[in-house]
Amino acid sequence: MHISDGVLPMPVIVAGWVITIILLAGTLRWAAKKGDIAREIPKLSVMAGAFFVASLIHIDIPPSSAHLILNGLVGVVLGPLSYLALFIGLTLQALLFQHGGITVIGINTVNVGIPALICYLAFLAGSKRGIPLPAIGGVCGGLGVLLTVVLLVLVLVVSGDQFFAVAGLLAGAHLPIAVAEAIVTGAVVGYLVRVKPELLPIPLKGEKK
Amino acid sequence: MNEAVTIRDLSHRYPDGTVSLEDVSLTVHGGERLAIVGQNGAGKTTLFLHLNGSIKSPDNVFVFGESVRSMPIEERIQKVGVVFQDPDDQLFMPTLYDDVAFGPINMGLSRDEVDRRVREALATVGLSGFEDRVPHHMSYGEKKRAALAAVLSMEPRILVLDEPTANLDPKNRAHLIDLINRLNREKGITTIVAMHDVNAVSHLADRVVVLNTTIVADGDVHSIFSDSKLLKENNLEAPDAYKLFRIMGCYGYACCNALPLSVADAPGALDASLEENGGAISLRRDGRTAEELREVFERFEY
Amino acid sequence: MNEAVTIRDLSHRYPDGTVSLEDVSLTVHGGERLAIVGQNGAGKTTLFLHLNGSIKSPDNVFVFGESVRSMPIEERIQKVGVVFQDPDDQLFMPTLYDDVAFGPINMGLSRDEVDRRVREALATVGLSGFEDRVPHHMSYGEKKRAALAAVLSMEPRILVLDEPTANLDPKNRAHLIDLINRLNREKGITTIVAMHDVNAVSHLADRVVVLNTTIVADGDVHSIFSDSKLLKENNLEAPDAYKLFRIMGCYGYACCNALPLSVADAPGALDASLEENGGAISLRRDGRTAEELREVFERFEY
Amino acid sequence: MRYPDIDKYAWLDSPIHRLEPRIKILSFTVLIFSAVFVGNIPAALLALAVALLILILSRLPVRFVLQRSTPILVFVLPILLLMPLTVPGTPIWSAGPVAFTEEGLSYAVLITIRAVAAIVLVLTLLGTQRIEATLRALSLLRVPGVIIQMLFFTYRYIYVMMDEFLSIWSAMRAKGYTLRPNRYGLSIIGNLVGMLLVKSYERAERVYCGMEARGYRGKPITVAPFSITAADYFACLLLIGIAGGLQVYPLVAL
Numbered sequence A: 001m002h003i004s005d006g007v008l009p010m011p012v013i014v015a016g017w018v019i020t021i022i023l024l025a026g027t028l029r030w031a032a033k034k035g036d037i038a039r040e041i042p043k044l045s046v047m048a049g050a051f052f053v054a055s056l057i058h059i060d061i062p063p064s065s066a067h068l069i070l071n072g073l074v075g076v077v078l079g080p081l082s083y084l085a086l087f088i089g090l091t092l093q094a095l096l097f098q099h100g101g102i103t104v105i106g107i108n109t110v111n112v113g114i115p116a117l118i119c120y121l122a123f124l125a126g127s128k129r130g131i132p133l134p135a136i137g138g139v140c141g142g143l144g145v146l147l148t149v150v151l152l153v154l155v156l157v158v159s160g161d162q163f164f165a166v167a168g169l170l171a172g173a174h175l176p177i178a179v180a181e182a183i184v185t186g187a188v189v190g191y192l193v194r195v196k197p198e199l200l201p202i203p204l205k206g207e208k209k
Numbered sequence B, C: 001m002n003e004a005v006t007i008r009d010l011s012h013r014y015p016d017g018t019v020s021l022e023d024v025s026l027t028v029h030g031g032e033r034l035a036i037v038g039q040n041g042a043g044k045t046t047l048f049l050h051l052n053g054s055i056k057s058p059d060n061v062f063v064f065g066e067s068v069r070s071m072p073i074e075e076r077i078q079k080v081g082v083v084f085q086d087p088d089d090q091l092f093m094p095t096l097y098d099d100v101a102f103g104p105i106n107m108g109l110s111r112d113e114v115d116r117r118v119r120e121a122l123a124t125v126g127l128s129g130f131e132d133r134v135p136h137h138m139s140y141g142e143k144k145r146a147a148l149a150a151v152l153s154m155e156p157r158i159l160v161l162d163e164p165t166a167n168l169d170p171k172n173r174a175h176l177i178d179l180i181n182r183l184n185r186e187k188g189i190t191t192i193v194a195m196h197d198v199n200a201v202s203h204l205a206d207r208v209v210v211l212n213t214t215i216v217a218d219g220d221v222h223s224i225f226s227d228s229k230l231l232k233e234n235n236l237e238a239p240d241a242y243k244l245f246r247i248m249g250c251y252g253y254a255c256c257n258a259l260p261l262s263v264a265d266a267p268g269a270l271d272a273s274l275e276e277n278g279g280a281i282s283l284r285r286d287g288r289t290a291e292e293l294r295e296v297f298e299r300f301e302y
Numbered sequence D: 001m002r003y004p005d006i007d008k009y010a011w012l013d014s015p016i017h018r019l020e021p022r023i024k025i026l027s028f029t030v031l032i033f034s035a036v037f038v039g040n041i042p043a044a045l046l047a048l049a050v051a052l053l054i055l056i057l058s059r060l061p062v063r064f065v066l067q068r069s070t071p072i073l074v075f076v077l078p079i080l081l082l083m084p085l086t087v088p089g090t091p092i093w094s095a096g097p098v099a100f101t102e103e104g105l106s107y108a109v110l111i112t113i114r115a116v117a118a119i120v121l122v123l124t125l126l127g128t129q130r131i132e133a134t135l136r137a138l139s140l141l142r143v144p145g146v147i148i149q150m151l152f153f154t155y156r157y158i159y160v161m162m163d164e165f166l167s168i169w170s171a172m173r174a175k176g177y178t179l180r181p182n183r184y185g186l187s188i189i190g191n192l193v194g195m196l197l198v199k200s201y202e203r204a205e206r207v208y209c210g211m212e213a214r215g216y217r218g219k220p221i222t223v224a225p226f227s228i229t230a231a232d233y234f235a236c237l238l239l240i241g242i243a244g245g246l247q248v249y250p251l252v253a254l
């Protein structure tokens, strides 16, 4: 869930921007070192567009109803650059749909982006241990949302005692979403394993055919 | 004849204001082979989205007498199966088997029945043995047939195909046309196709509807394709075979009533004309030929 | 004549092991109009990706004598412009102006020169006044022309088009064909097209190359399309006009050397035959007609 | 799923529409930041009044603004409902264990007013110029090139992906699928997302080829023929002045 403008106090907002800028600069530098950034930009953009559209899928889980977040999946598929992709996605969501404010893009990116990075590491660790990929995918999907909720609650609590109840409500409302995302992400990873394993951060099994 | 599809005064606009359909009324009879032709953006795809209830409209689309809107979903998909243009949009499961089984499973059929239907549909399109293949990795022609199988497994009584022959090479195209006609002939399935490829229309339809937001014309293939004014106004053209016979007409070829619309019809038309003209027709250039040619080209070419 | 494109022993396989090109050697001369035909999966698109250096290969693709691989990018895009099939892949900027300006800006041109080129390219394809339009609000035919303009603004000397006419309605198709031919005629641009639509090939090319992973045949349009065995082996077919004249041949039409490959060529061919035969040709059915017809259909249809 | 037609009223004409995009973005951003940081209700009301005044000047239809503001309800409603009940303080009204506190209420109201003022300003900013102009102006405002390019390309491909998504979705519906929040329903959604990703990935490769064919090397890519007039400078100074005023006002008023 993306925070709107006007809710958070200045220090939290500034901290959000600072962390986001540092992480953006860091991941970009990493990408520039690893390969040709000119090649990454179009790919990342198109994929960010796809995630943006997928995150518009609306799921009604009575009593709540929500859009998918898919940050776990973004992390798994895009790796460290997922932070940049999510930043772009959130900026466009704020500009085009007013999902989340514009002064809070920094902190909102922290909330979904850091879990995405953690999910990427979790996926790498899990796949090295030989756990079935769809299962790790499912775990990452759920984990992405849960960590986001944790960060969201943290942000609200840091912002003031007044937000306690609100934070509790939001956390509760997100639990079903976490389950839904775990199932969806597990299925996506299962699909990708069969159809396009190149999209996953796993060593490919030699040449086929 | 029973009415397979009845559309009454259907209008539609997209949320951004584009009017895509206006006052469309159409009746398709059971067992008919109908083609809907129209320029890019004429509303063909939009019309098809109404037929299977993907776009909801107030009660003006009926299938076998029942409104599509109020029909339960399981019933609807047994009546109308829509095959969209891009096969990649329709094959979203990791194996071909799952894809073809998707519809029957949603219909709530038993596992045995699902299995029977999947095998039958795959056999019909000639893809038996491909059950475990990943659709995404199949060739374009195979994907097209797979998308058709995924709809056939619901055993619909009306088959709706959006640009079935687009992007196919000639051999794949000929095979798909054959397949669709066989379904119409042998299983009595009503087929409705949308297409640009005027040279193939007469292979797939007896009746043609020209759509341009609204229905501009409706008639048998011959009457539509001989109306050059209608075609030009709607950015369409006549099949090459038809145009060539018109050209021969300028050289003194005495036209029989129905000029052929495809290469396959040509010998029949030639035989008929020859018979009418006592067994022989002489082609020659005379004073009017040049003028007549100019007129034919003006009327039929862009 | 100078050699615009030279390909020597080019082979390529995709990372998954699919062999898409094998030992392809081809020379295209400056100002030529070449068509590459081949079934789905023949490697046409892969070949084009080599021409503009999107797929790097060791030195075996040359443009005007220079290796594409070692050519600086600014130089390459002024020599070869590739228009891919799906216009949505190529219009990646939010407005048409930006899209058409993309190439010239990357070439490092001054702002005035960029502006001049954008306006000229848009005028050439008939989209003047569309500068501020957003690609997703344009029709398919407009997007196709826009994608062409975006390449024309780099003023390439060789224009490569992948399936330029696919999914276009007849009018849009005719206009695009006209446009491409005008560029060839008036600006001397060498044009290379890939297509399935055999009825349109003769409008866009004088020379045809049949590709099926490797080059199977190379010759002028007539020699390729009269070779029924070659066509069948490669899942292709002859244009309808050609097939109709073959059918007339069964009825005693004395063929001139070059049967027409399109409706537009038909009057010329008829005139030539008439002249050869003393001004008149008589069509009639005789003993051999039935047999000959069977043979024609067997050889040319699927 | 709706197309993001945030700039559908960009063709209107008003003093706000006429502002130069860079100036507009700069001054509105300062104003928005100022509005979200005001510390008391009177200052917040003043910010809201300024925002509404600018909105009226811009001639954007009220319906557009109302429709577009709904996303903030997700945050503002719980705050408005829960805070007065849960924040400890002076009760203004109580029934049994439930107490309505003054501190909670005033904090909730402050947040709500700030949020409304901010969204009104955001909508006026974005609604009065084409989204491309916004992105282009950002590029001139020295936002890093990588970010700008990604914003351009992603914005463009959102539309393409939406169409793609909708076609896959109609094909699923055509086969009797309805989304239910159970395991089967969700795993099918997983396949749909997977399909969308695979298609996008393949499209991304083709897009890259298309860009490379036009000499792309990761460099910035647009020209922006904007020109700033004296009136623009004046408006900018005025708006930034107001933004400063909003911050200074509580100090002066106390």
Ligand SMILES: Nc1ncnc2c1ncn2[C@@H]1O[C@H](COP(=O)(O)OP(=O)(O)OP(=O)(O)O)[C@@H](O)[C@H]1O
Pocket: B014, B015, B016, B018, B019, B020, B038, B039, B040, B041, B042, B043, B044, B045, B046, B047, C139, C140
């Ligand atoms: N999702 C949409 N939102 C807005 N307008 C749309 C949408 N889809 C289609 N349109 C518009 O509606 C009209 C009809 O489109 P449709 O796709 O039905 O045409 P078509 O006959 O199938 O064209 P084609 O031959 O190119 O496939 C067109 O003007 C098109 O631009």
Ligand SMILES: Nc1ncnc2c1ncn2[C@@H]1O[C@H](COP(=O)(O)OP(=O)(O)OP(=O)(O)O)[C@@H](O)[C@H]1O
Pocket: B140, C014, C015, C016, C018, C019, C020, C038, C039, C040, C041, C042, C043, C044, C045, C046, C047
């Ligand atoms: N990215 C890829 N990875 C693996 N194989 C590929 C890839 N792209 C194409 N191929 C395969 O390479 C072969 C040649 O493909 P290509 O797209 O060049 O054919 P084409 O002649 O353009 O076909 P079409 O007429 O369908 O467009 C095909 O077998 C295809 O499946």
Ligand SMILES: [Mg+2]
Pocket: B044, B045, B046, B162
């Ligand atoms: Mg269509």
Ligand SMILES: [Mg+2]
Pocket: C044, C045, C162
């Ligand atoms: Mg191709």
